[in-house]
Structure formats: structure tokens, C-alpha cells
Amino acid sequence: MTSETTDTADAPIWLHPRGARPDDSTVDSITEAFAVDDPRFAVQADKLDELLKLGYQPIPRFLFSLENVEPEVIGPMNSSNKLGIRLHNAVVKSGDLRDDVLEALVLRRDAIGPVLKWSDPAAFPAILEYLKELARARGSSISDFTLRGSPAPSLYKRLDTHGDAEAASTLDAAVEPEDAADDFPIAREVLAKLRDSLNVVVEGVAGSGKSHLIHQLRTAYQHVELVVFHPSTSYEEFVSGLRPRADGGFEGRAGVFVEMCIRAARHPDELFLLFVDEINRANTSRVFGDLLLPLEKSKRVDFAETALDEALLKYRPLGDDISVRLQTPIDVLPDVGPAPEEEEVHDVALPLLDKLGRSTPSAKPLGLSYLVVPQNLHVLGTMNSTDRSVGSIDLALRRRFTWMDMQPLTSNDLISNTLVGARVSEDPEWRTVIEWYGQVNTLLLEQLGPDARLGHSYFFADESASGTAALLLAQLAEIIHVFNASETLLELIPALLLPSESTSWTIAYVGLGLGRRPIVRSTRAVDL
Incomplete structure (x- = not known):
């Protein structure tokens, strides 16, 4: 396939060529220009197929819908898996295909997902293969199908915060700490390490200003939670554990770390900091337990681009290697604010959502057993290198953090x-x-x-x-x-x-x- 086979003018506004990902200002201008009937946000399936083969990729934080499928328009969806399910259900409802054809389509449907984000190589191609099979069965062409992209609510939310040049920081550019001037260069270094590695431990002698970092870094984060470890700190308090109910039974409750994961997943365009003071005063191997895997930077999830809706899951996604099964399932969600689907959607997006139909949020299931850690949650630990009365941190946990020495001032x-x-x-x-x-x-x-x-x-x-x-x-x-x-x-x-x-x-x-x-x-x- 050569570039001459497709006119790049046919590319929808939400696609970008390989190696030319648009910057924030470009994405913001695209979001502001969105309209339900704007042809620049739609593309025929055959053109999309050619553009993908040329290396085009979708802009993150877009929802997608599929038009020209009887009996209804399908979408918007934030994953190819969900769109594939709705697509196949609509085809089955139409009742115009033989059973053997439907069986072949089921195989195509099973190949669609799940995927964690639209930029995954299997996302659009798997849907297009389903549409090709459907078109052959109906004696038509995939050019009869149109895919339309629309900005997700998180993009509108980010656009709103950009209206104030001095607003709180986003994932792309955090506000510098107000006290991190030349008097305290260590604060700038710590913030840079947190942005890069997500997990940092700062160690130094008593009185070197480690705990004061929370004041210097506070303006760089929308949400900061401070916990102090001590010898009695446990996994049950930090991650999840059983708590008694009034009726004499027990239920799984989330600890502070899981609470922060839920908050961060629901607000992917904001930065969260979990500040763990005196991190080495507890038995860290026991407290962190099964978090060793999802804490890694490579296992973190950007919830602005993922198909996942929450940090807590009832079942492990197929082909998933980023979630961990908690020792104690969560039966009661902490009160951390509304879930994304319950929040008000930006007015510009309402016409499309009304046209396509908005689903009523369902009750949260019990027994949430799997956890993924959001990319926008940073963990900063501090420890006193002078105190010889506390335990050390083992190598497995050490390698999940970037370590920094805080030297006393001369x-x-x-x-x-x-x-x-x-x-x-x-x-x-x-x-x-x-x-x-x-x-x-x-x-x-x-x-x-x-x-x-x-x-x-x-x-x-x-x-x-x-x-x-x-x-x-x-x-x-x-x-x-x-x-x-x-x-x-x-x-x-x-x-x-x-x-x-x-x-x-x-x-x-x-x-x-x-x-x-x-x-x-x-x-x-x-x-x-």
C-alpha cells in the first residue's frame, strides 16, 4: 500500500500520521471545533482501513461510534471491545443473517478485544475485519459503514482548566512548587523524579527537611494525601482488609492506597500524590504486599486513554498483565466522589450523547478483587537514614522506587x-x-x-x-x-x-x- 492510494485529506480530524502526534493546543482546537454533523470527525470504514495501513493513529481521549448499522447507531464507546459487543448485538437483532453467517461473525467478534486503548494495534483492525465479514454476508461494501470520533468528557474538562493560565497542574505540565526556589533545589529534583518514575523515596538524616517536602510540592498536585507509617501499620489499613458490620458479619474495605487509586482513575487529568512519611518504620514488605507488580511504571494505566472504567475490577481482563488480585476483595466502595459516568458531561458533547443514547449508571458490583494503579498517582516516601531501630526495605520493593538522598545544607x-x-x-x-x-x-x-x-x-x-x-x-x-x-x-x-x-x-x-x-x-x- 503506498501513500498515493489514499488522499490524506480523507483522514478524520482525530487521526494523526505516525511520528506526528499533535500537541495540547492542537488537541484543544480539535475539541473546540467538535460538532455532531461535522464531516471532519467521521470517516468511511474503507478509508480508515487504508489510513491505518499507512501508519495513522487515533488521538488519545476520543470516544468512537459506528454509524449505518441497523437498527441503530452504536456508540460512543471508549474501547473496541465494547463497540464490538454493541455492534454484534445489533447485527443479531436485525435478524437478516443465517445462523452459519452469525457463527462466523462470532469468531470475528471474539477477536475484537478487549484492548486497553484505541492506539493498540488490534483495536480498529479487528472491528474492520468484522465489518468486512458483515459486508460480504450482505453483499455490500465496508464503505457503507462510517466511524465517528468525538472528544471524551475528560478532554473538555482539561480544556476548561486551560482557561486559567495559573490553574492547577495537569498531567502534561505541573505547577512548580511555590517554595522550590533556589533556596530549596531538592524540591524541584523530587518533582522531576516523580514525573519521570512515579515512585520516589527520599532518605536523609533527621532534620534534613524530608517531611517539609509536602508543603513545597503541594501546589504541583490537585490532591495530596499524607500517611505516616509506624510499626503497627498493616496491609489491611493500606490496601484492603476485613471490617466488622453492624449485623456481626464482615466486609472488605479499601485502604488509603486503594482509595487514592479510585480517585485518580476517576480524574485522569489531575495529579494525585500519596505522601508516605517514615516509610521504613513499618514492615514495608507486608504493608505493600501484592502491590509490587501494579506499582511499576510499566504496569501503570493512563485512565484517560484506557478502556477500563475504574481502578477496581471484579474480573481480570483477558490478556491482562497489569492488574493484581487483592488478598481481600472490596465489598464497599469508599466515598471518594462520583464515578466518571455520573459526572456532568460538557454541553458540547450532549447532542451526540443524546443522539446515541446514554446508559443509566449501574450499581457497583460487590467483590471487586482486582486492582490497577493509575498513571497519575505518584507515591513519595520519606525515611530517616539515621534511625537504626527500624527495619530496612527489601530489594524487591526498592527497585520499584527511585531513591534520592537529601543532604543537610552546608x-x-x-x-x-x-x-x-x-x-x-x-x-x-x-x-x-x-x-x-x-x-x-x-x-x-x-x-x-x-x-x-x-x-x-x-x-x-x-x-x-x-x-x-x-x-x-x-x-x-x-x-x-x-x-x-x-x-x-x-x-x-x-x-x-x-x-x-x-x-x-x-x-x-x-x-x-x-x-x-x-x-x-x-x-x-x-x-x-
């Missing part, structure tokens, strides 16, 4: 920071504390390793130099204890002297043997 970083720099200019004792902090961290890094350093968050938590000094000294004493630092190291740690307090602080061991413990010791300057 003395120069702090002084150049806008907030801390202003305090230094007002009170010289801030510089004294900052310089001492820098000297101690250099010593700890050399003698004990990177996980033994002091965190910088104390410089932002207390408004006085002496208060910050007290917090740093308390953390230093704990580090000395956890890492069992030698007496020799304690002698190398410089004393912290604040003239306004007339006091010098040092760390010293008290006691012997197993009871030995470092304490903060203060000495009056007049006694020195």
Missing part, C-alpha cells in the same frame, strides 16, 4: 538562604551557630559517616540562635549515643560558645559500661 547554603541570611544580618550569634554546625558536620562525616550528620531544619524551626543551638546539641548527643562514638571523637568536637548566654556547651559521657550515655554539658563563661 554552612554556606544556610547563610545564602533568604530566611536564615536575614537572621544572620540581624543577630551575629546566628553566624556562630551556623559555623559550629558546619564544623561538627564535617567532623561527623569524616569520623562516623554521612548518616551521622546534623540536620538543617532546626535553623528554620526556632527564631532564636540559642534555641536552635539547644536543638542541635540535643540531636548531636543522640547521634553520639546511636553511633557509639569514641571519647576521642568527643574531644575533637568544638565547644559552642554564645556570648549572650555567657555559656559554653560541650558533649560529654556520663557513666560507665552499658549505662554510659552522652549528655549536653554547659559551662558558664566566667568559669572558663
Whole structure:
């Protein structure tokens, strides 16, 4: 087949040539131009067949209907499987074909799906093969059939949000974090990693600002959920588990992760962030359980382009390798807002939907056993690398996340920071504390390793130099204890002297043997 066999002017507006996927502005202009009777949104089946062989592909987030099929127009549908079912049912209802012909058509129908998105190679070709078989049986041509595309409601929703240039971010362009200026470049790095890999763990010493990331990243997401893991956190709380009913029985309930999956699947043009603080304080292998497979980036689903309607399914789709069977089926859906089919459809799309007939939403089935994880759900975990009392994360779970180190700020970083720099200019004792902090961290890094350093968050938590000094000294004493630092190291740690307090602080061991413990010791300057 050569390009001369088909005039590209015959291509409907929702097809694009191979390697020339339209950008957002082009898709928006197509959506705005939609009209039920606009011939640019329709194509005859034989022309579509030729265009597909030339490498044309459909634009994502379109619904498709099939015209010229008795006794009714079929569609719009978001999957070839659903369109194929409605097509075959209409053909059977017509009653004008012999049983042997219907049996042959059943085989063609079975080959149609299911597929997860229209760009899958088997989507349109399988429907066209059915239409060719039907046309042969009727002594007609597939040119008698017309396929029409119409923008899905999610496209209209995205178009509405584009009206405000400063609106919340979409999948294609998230708003930069408001606090992620040059003072906190790590926030930009974390956001970039989340966009790229979807799952990120940030680890660092206590007080390095890991938990503060939620404030810096909040403006980049429409929905943020914070959970804090602890030793009692379980799979039943995080994914799914049994809960008692008033009648004495039990029912499967969704955990916070499944709730976020449902929300994200119902709003595919919005970004969701699940922020798991202290992720290593729980038994992560048990808490995440069977999520290891669907968490992977390659197994995530873009619900704006998929044939799936929900993140939870009752049955595993045929040929599916992206869903996981939950240990406890979900019997009661959490209250996370209306499902997509219950939401108001954009006015421009109503004429086509009215013409083709809108189905009444059915009640949600019980026993939802399979879960797929939406692409627009990002998972960010934080963990304290200093805390040796908690368990580690096994390799299987580790490889599902991108790992980032959050380093404590240096003395120069702090002084150049806008907030801390202003305090230094007002009170010289801030510089004294900052310089001492820098000297101690250099010593700890050399003698004990990177996980033994002091965190910088104390410089932002207390408004006085002496208060910050007290917090740093308390953390230093704990580090000395956890890492069992030698007496020799304690002698190398410089004393912290604040003239306004007339006091010098040092760390010293008290006691012997197993009871030995470092304490903060203060000495009056007049006694020195």
C-alpha cells in the first residue's frame, strides 16, 4: 500500500500520521471545533482501513461510534471491545443473517478485544475485519459503514482548566512548587523524579527537611494525601482488609492506597500524590504486599486513554498483565466522589450523547478483587537514614522506587538562604551557630559517616540562635549515643560558645559500661 492510494485529506480530524502526534493546543482546537454533523470527525470504514495501513493513529481521549448499522447507531464507546459487543448485538437483532453467517461473525467478534486503548494495534483492525465479514454476508461494501470520533468528557474538562493560565497542574505540565526556589533545589529534583518514575523515596538524616517536602510540592498536585507509617501499620489499613458490620458479619474495605487509586482513575487529568512519611518504620514488605507488580511504571494505566472504567475490577481482563488480585476483595466502595459516568458531561458533547443514547449508571458490583494503579498517582516516601531501630526495605520493593538522598545544607547554603541570611544580618550569634554546625558536620562525616550528620531544619524551626543551638546539641548527643562514638571523637568536637548566654556547651559521657550515655554539658563563661 503506498501513500498515493489514499488522499490524506480523507483522514478524520482525530487521526494523526505516525511520528506526528499533535500537541495540547492542537488537541484543544480539535475539541473546540467538535460538532455532531461535522464531516471532519467521521470517516468511511474503507478509508480508515487504508489510513491505518499507512501508519495513522487515533488521538488519545476520543470516544468512537459506528454509524449505518441497523437498527441503530452504536456508540460512543471508549474501547473496541465494547463497540464490538454493541455492534454484534445489533447485527443479531436485525435478524437478516443465517445462523452459519452469525457463527462466523462470532469468531470475528471474539477477536475484537478487549484492548486497553484505541492506539493498540488490534483495536480498529479487528472491528474492520468484522465489518468486512458483515459486508460480504450482505453483499455490500465496508464503505457503507462510517466511524465517528468525538472528544471524551475528560478532554473538555482539561480544556476548561486551560482557561486559567495559573490553574492547577495537569498531567502534561505541573505547577512548580511555590517554595522550590533556589533556596530549596531538592524540591524541584523530587518533582522531576516523580514525573519521570512515579515512585520516589527520599532518605536523609533527621532534620534534613524530608517531611517539609509536602508543603513545597503541594501546589504541583490537585490532591495530596499524607500517611505516616509506624510499626503497627498493616496491609489491611493500606490496601484492603476485613471490617466488622453492624449485623456481626464482615466486609472488605479499601485502604488509603486503594482509595487514592479510585480517585485518580476517576480524574485522569489531575495529579494525585500519596505522601508516605517514615516509610521504613513499618514492615514495608507486608504493608505493600501484592502491590509490587501494579506499582511499576510499566504496569501503570493512563485512565484517560484506557478502556477500563475504574481502578477496581471484579474480573481480570483477558490478556491482562497489569492488574493484581487483592488478598481481600472490596465489598464497599469508599466515598471518594462520583464515578466518571455520573459526572456532568460538557454541553458540547450532549447532542451526540443524546443522539446515541446514554446508559443509566449501574450499581457497583460487590467483590471487586482486582486492582490497577493509575498513571497519575505518584507515591513519595520519606525515611530517616539515621534511625537504626527500624527495619530496612527489601530489594524487591526498592527497585520499584527511585531513591534520592537529601543532604543537610552546608554552612554556606544556610547563610545564602533568604530566611536564615536575614537572621544572620540581624543577630551575629546566628553566624556562630551556623559555623559550629558546619564544623561538627564535617567532623561527623569524616569520623562516623554521612548518616551521622546534623540536620538543617532546626535553623528554620526556632527564631532564636540559642534555641536552635539547644536543638542541635540535643540531636548531636543522640547521634553520639546511636553511633557509639569514641571519647576521642568527643574531644575533637568544638565547644559552642554564645556570648549572650555567657555559656559554653560541650558533649560529654556520663557513666560507665552499658549505662554510659552522652549528655549536653554547659559551662558558664566566667568559669572558663
